[in-house]
Amino acid sequence: MLHAFISKISVVNYLNFSTHSPLKAAPSSLGQNYNIKGKMSSEPVNVNDFKELARNALPKMYYDYYAGGAEDEHTLRENIQAFHRITIRPRVLVDVSQIDMSITILGYPISAPILVAPTAAHKLAIREGELATARAAAAAKTIMILSYSSTCSMEEVASSCNAVRFFQLHISKRRDISALLVQRAERFGYKAIVLTADTPRLGRREADIRNKMIGFPVKNLEGLMSIDVKSDHGSKLEAYYNEMLDASIRWEDIGWLRSITNLPILIKGILTHEDATKAVEGGVDGIIVSNHGARQLDFAPATVSVLEEVVHAVKGKVPVLLDGGVRRGTDVFKALALGAQAVLIGRPVLFGLAAKGEGGVRTVLEMLKNELEISMSLSGCPCIKDITRSHVRTPDHKLPSML
Numbered sequence: 480m481l482h483a484f485i486s487k488i489s490v491v492n493y494l495n496f497s498t499h500s501p502l503k504a505a506p507s508s509l510g511q512n513y514n515i516k517g518k519m520s521s522e523p524v525n526v527n528d529f530k531e532l533a534r535n536a537l538p539k540m541y542y543d544y545y546a547g548g549a550e551d552e553h554t555l556r557e558n559i560q561a562f563h564r565i566t567i568r569p570r571v572l573v574d575v576s577q578i579d580m581s582i583t584i585l586g587y588p589i590s591a592p593i594l595v596a597p598t599a600a601h602k603l604a605i606r607e608g609e610l611a612t613a614r615a616a617a618a619a620k621t622i623m624i625l626s627y628s629s630t631c632s633m634e635e636v637a638s639s640c641n642a643v644r645f646f647q648l649h650i651s652k653r654r655d656i657s658a659l660l661v662q663r664a665e666r667f668g669y670k671a672i673v674l675t676a677d678t679p680r681l682g683r684r685e686a687d688i689r690n691k692m693i694g695f696p697v698k699n700l701e702g703l704m705s706i707d708v709k710s711d712h713g714s715k716l717e718a719y720y721n722e723m724l725d726a727s728i729r730w731e732d733i734g735w736l737r738s739i740t741n742l743p744i745l746i747k748g749i750l751t752h753e754d755a756t757k758a759v760e761g762g763v764d765g766i767i768v769s770n771h772g773a774r775q776l777d778f779a780p781a782t783v784s785v786l787e788e789v790v791h792a793v794k795g796k797v798p799v800l801l802d803g804g805v806r807r808g809t810d811v812f813k814a815l816a817l818g819a820q821a822v823l824i825g826r827p828v829l830f831g832l833a834a835k836g837e838g839g840v841r842t843v844l845e846m847l848k849n850e851l852e853i854s855m856s857l858s859g860c861p862c863i864k865d866i867t868r869s870h871v872r873t874p875d876h877k878l879p880s881m882l
């Protein structure tokens with residue numbers, strides 16, 4: 480019965496990309512809630528548990544889209560395993576009766592250094608889509624970065640909750656439309672623009688190719704952009720996206736973005752000291768060390784393995800954030816010890832949303848916060864600023880003075 484249900488909605492209609500307004504029609508299954516009776520009984524005790532719940536709750540095509548990475552998924556595994564190779568050097572007999580996890584990012588206070596990463600298409604998980612995620616971010620007193628490719632519009636999200644929101648931008652071939660989106664984000668109270676730099680074209684996600692992943696309506700582009708995708712095989716999403724994106728964007732285009740907005744600009748997708756230096760010289764206000772959740776270039780390094788390289792290049796001039804493979808409070812702790820100001824969470828938020836809606840996202844964020852709190856207690860760090868490089872040991876440990 481369950482199998483039949485999933486098979487049926489795994490072959491949902493493709494979007495008709497060649498109509499005048501290609502983004503208006505949703506796949507027939509979009510917006511359904513997939514929590515299937517009898518499959519959701521076990522209560523998750525950590526963020527990883529949500530992955531299995533989401534697998535049970537979603538059609539295979541959608542689950543694979545959320546969970547998958549590029550090609551051999553080497554980097555996907557590495558994002559997690561690189562955290563496992565770092566150990567924590569705890570200090571004892573420190574007063575940890577009060578733990579304060581709060582920080583500020585670009586001047587905005589948040590309850591803990593854990594933000595919601597921009598991820599596309601929350602309506603594949605649940606009917607309310609990004610509105611539910613935004614409410615959960617507000618409840619957790621953290622920042623939500625809304626994806627360019629969201630399935631609720633930035634205006635809908637803005638009016639649904641009072642979370643501090645940033646807007647993630649791709650620069651498309653239609654520069655005028657990118658500019659319009661930035662202006663809309665400014666008008667609707669988004670506090671920063673996060674420019675994704677690692678996606679001149681979409682990576683090869685082989686699960687999506689096999690599943691013939693559908694396109695979905697990018698709500699922010701409704702009525703603005705019509706893209707004719709003729710390809711009838713492989714990932715429709717990939718074909719659509721590659722048609723839309725401007726693969727010729729260069730460092731000079733940061734100047735263009737700067738010229739059209741007063742909002743702070745963060746650049747997402749930096750993995751080397753060379754690019755970190757260029758980003759700072761280009762005047763960005765923050766850097767996100769990211770390999771796009773291992774969905775773009777397979778064999779790109781695990782993000783936590785290159786974090787220090789970037790942090791050293793940036794020399795404290797702008798905040799450095801990290802995403803990719805953060806699944807535990809100890810991962811957050813490790814990233815902070817290596818110099819990140821905060822981390823972003825991608826898939827666990829989507830899995831929480833698919834499994835248990837807004838409450839699931841709240842639980843995911845609360846679990847990570849609770850785990851960070853206990854990690855800080857047991858490592859002798861009552862405040863975020865107490866977490867230092869000497870609290871972790873990396874595989875290439877080079878701090879003999881501390882031994």
Ligand SMILES: Cc1cc2nc3c(=O)[nH]c(=O)nc-3n(C[C@H](O)[C@H](O)[C@H](O)COP(=O)(O)O)c2cc1C
Nearest residue numbers: 545596597598599626675771772802803804825826
């Ligand atoms: C299903 C999915 C959709 C994503 N969509 C976007 C997007 O629209 N824009 C973007 O900059 N990054 C996107 N990302 C990448 C995330 O922002 C983030 O870099 C990544 O998910 C972090 O890794 P994690 O999933 O291991 O936490 C997406 C990731 C996933 C899994």
Ligand SMILES: CCCCCCC(=O)C(=O)O
Nearest residue numbers: 599628697716719720774
């Ligand atoms: C036209 C929608 C394309 C969404 C791509 C979102 C994304 O970045 C991803 O990793 O998937």
